[in-house]
Amino acid sequence: MRGVILGGGFGTRMRPVTEAINKHLLPVAGLPMIFHPINSLVEAGIKELLVVCGGNCSDGFLTLLKDGKHLGLERLYYTYQVGAGGIAEALALAEDFITKDTEPFAVVLGDNIFSDSIKPQVKYYLDHHKGTAQIHLISVKNPQDFGCPKFEDTKLVDIIEKPKDPPSNYAVTGLYFYPQDVFQIIKTLKRSERGELEVTDINRAYLKQDRLHYRFLEGEWTDAGKWDSYLRANLVMSKDG
Numbered sequence: 001m002r003g004v005i006l007g008g009g010f011g012t013r014m015r016p017v018t019e020a021i022n023k024h025l026l027p028v029a030g031l032p033m034i035f036h037p038i039n040s041l042v043e044a045g046i047k048e049l050l051v052v053c054g055g056n057c058s059d060g061f062l063t064l065l066k067d068g069k070h071l072g073l074e075r076l077y078y079t080y081q082v083g084a085g086g087i088a089e090a091l092a093l094a095e096d097f098i099t100k101d102t103e104p105f106a107v108v109l110g111d112n113i114f115s116d117s118i119k120p121q122v123k124y125y126l127d128h129h130k131g132t133a134q135i136h137l138i139s140v141k142n143p144q145d146f147g148c149p150k151f152e153d154t155k156l157v158d159i160i161e162k163p164k165d166p167p168s169n170y171a172v173t174g175l176y177f178y179p180q181d182v183f184q185i186i187k188t189l190k191r192s193e194r195g196e197l198e199v200t201d202i203n204r205a206y207l208k209q210d211r212l213h214y215r216f217l218e219g220e221w222t223d224a225g226k227w228d229s230y231l232r233a234n235l236v237m238s239k240d241g
Helices: 035-043 059-065 087-092 119-128 182-186 199-208 227-240
Strands: 002-007 048-054 075-081 105-109 112-114 133-139 147-152 155-161 170-178 212-216 221-223
Touching: 002 035, 002 087, 035 105, 035 112, 048 059, 048 087, 059 075, 087 182, 087 199, 112 170, 112 227, 119 133, 119 170, 119 212, 133 199, 147 199, 155 199, 170 199, 170 221, 182 199, 199 212, 221 227
Parallel strands: 002 048, 002 105, 048 075, 133 212
Antiparallel strands: 105 170, 112 221, 133 170, 147 155, 147 170
């Protein structure tokens, strides 16, 4: 199983710092932010990665990550996202990296921090995926800030992006497992009102096809893409370290 880490974008919610440096290169608990999702994937047994970089100071990824061997990787590849067209647009750049011989694969947003191992989630997916996608949920205090799942009893019936009236207290985290045909789905997407190709629309497409499963994560999670959650990420990882 291969992995893709998305580290593009301009980090607008963390300006002015991100006018000079890509947010994924900022320190979290003494390590560059992007080291944390890499460590999560490596610990789960995923050791061939593609990093989608972009924004400011993109050369910093190569300086820090090099060939990835010092991080436990066997192979590390890079590609560049021009602009900030959304998570799904960034993921589309991985199409040549993911082939029929390497499917399925994991996707992690480069600002996502997980306190607990994701290895059980990887194992479950590999044992059960059979052409499905898998998203990962966790209870949060502010579900209106994320993709939020809607349930009927325990059945997932919809995912709403940043809902004004959240249908649950859960957030869809930035950890996704997909089969290779995700790239065909991306090609059918239309841009949202903010001009981006949304990952929520990928997941809703799989849900419509009855090929989307969900799992609940243990431990703590945060995306470190704005200052309050960046502070929380440092506290979580400092405590666990």
